[in-house]
Amino acid sequence: MATQTLSKFVSTPLITLLLYGKTGTGKTTLGAKAAQFDEFVPLEFIDFDLRLEGLVESLPPTLLERIRFQSYRDTTTPGESFDRAFARLRELEDLAGKPDAPRTIFLDSLTFFDKASLDMVVYLDAQKGYKEGSNKERYGPLIAAQDDYGPTMQHIERFVQRLTGLKQKGYNIFVSAHEKDKADPITGRMGISADVTGKKLPNRLPGYFNEYWHTELQMVTNGSTSYLVRTKGVEGVDSRTTFSSIINPVESQDHIWNKIITHLRKKKQ
Numbered sequence: 001m002a003t004q005t006l007s008k009f010v011s012t013p014l015i016t017l018l019l020y021g022k023t024g025t026g027k028t029t030l031g032a033k034a035a036q037f038d039e040f041v042p043l044e045f046i047d048f049d050l051r052l053e054g055l056v057e058s059l060p061p062t063l064l065e066r067i068r069f070q071s072y073r074d075t076t077t078p079g080e081s082f083d084r085a086f087a088r089l090r091e092l093e094d095l096a097g098k099p100d101a102p103r104t105i106f107l108d109s110l111t112f113f114d115k116a117s118l119d120m121v122v123y124l125d126a127q128k129g130y131k132e133g134s135n136k137e138r139y140g141p142l143i144a145a146q147d148d149y150g151p152t153m154q155h156i157e158r159f160v161q162r163l164t165g166l167k168q169k170g171y172n173i174f175v176s177a178h179e180k181d182k183a184d185p186i187t188g189r190m191g192i193s194a195d196v197t198g199k200k201l202p203n204r205l206p207g208y209f210n211e212y213w214h215t216e217l218q219m220v221t222n223g224s225t226s227y228l229v230r231t232k233g234v235e236g237v238d239s240r241t242t243f244s245s246i247i248n249p250v251e252s253q254d255h256i257w258n259k260i261i262t263h264l265r266k267k268k269q
Contacts, residue, residue: 019229037261041103078119106176
C-alpha cells in the first residue's frame with residue numbers, strides 16, 4: 001500500500017468527533033448545528049435515542065431539510081437494532097462518493113447503542129441455554145451475566161472502529177454519549193468519561209476520534225443558560241481537540257462550528 005503525505009489532511013479535512021455530557025447539555029443539538037455548513041451535509045442520524053422531536057423544536061426550519069435520520073430500536077428480537085445499524089454501515093461503505101451519500105454520520109447515542117449491543121449478546125447467549133443456579137435461571141433467560149460483558153465490549157469497539165473507518169471513504173463521523181463517573185486507576189480520584197460498558201473501553205474509544213469534547217451548562221447572571229463545550233481536559237474531565245489554536249478550552253456551542261469551518265476553508269485556499 002502506497003504511503004501518503006500529511007498534505008492529505010489539508011485537502012480533505014474530515015472530522016471524527018466523540019462528544020459526551022449529561023442529559024440536557026446539548027450534545028445532539030451541537031452535532032446537528034454542524035448542518036449549517038455545506039461541508040457537513042447531508043447529515044444522517046443513526047438514531048438510537050428516538051428523541052429527535054426535541055431537536056426539531058430547537059433548530060431553525062432551514063436546517064431540517066439538511067438532516068436525515070434512520071431510527072433504531074428493538075421491536076421483535078433483542079439486539080435487532082444492532083444488526084440493522086451494522087447493515088447500514090455496510091451500505092454507507094458502498095454508497096461513498098455517490099450523489100446520494102451523506103457527508104456526515106451521527107450515531108446518537110453510544111449509550112443506547114451500548115444497551116442494544118448488550119441485549120443482542122444476552123439474547124444470543126440465552127439461545128445456548130444457561131447454567132443451573134445462575135441469575136438467568138432465577139430471573140429469566142434475558143438477564144445479563146458477567147460473561148456477557150466481554151463480548152458486548154468487543155461488538156461495541158468493532159462497530160466504532162468500522163464507523164470511524166468511514167472517514168477514509170469521505171465521511172465526517174460524530175458520536176454522542178452520556179457521561180459516567182470513573183475512578184483513576186492510579187490515584188483513585190473520581191472523574192467522568194463517556195458512558196460505555198466496561199472499565200477499559202471508556203479509555204480506549206476516544207482513541208478512534210480526533211475530537212473528544214465534553215458538553216456543559218453554565219447559568220449566567222440573568223438566569224438564562226449558556227451551552228458550552230470543553231475541548232481541553234482538566235482534572236477529572238477528559239477532552240481534547242486538534243483545533244486548539246483556534247478554539248478556546250471552553251467554547252460556546254453557538255460559535256465552535258463557525259470557527260472550525262472558517263479555519264478549514266482558509267487551509268484549503
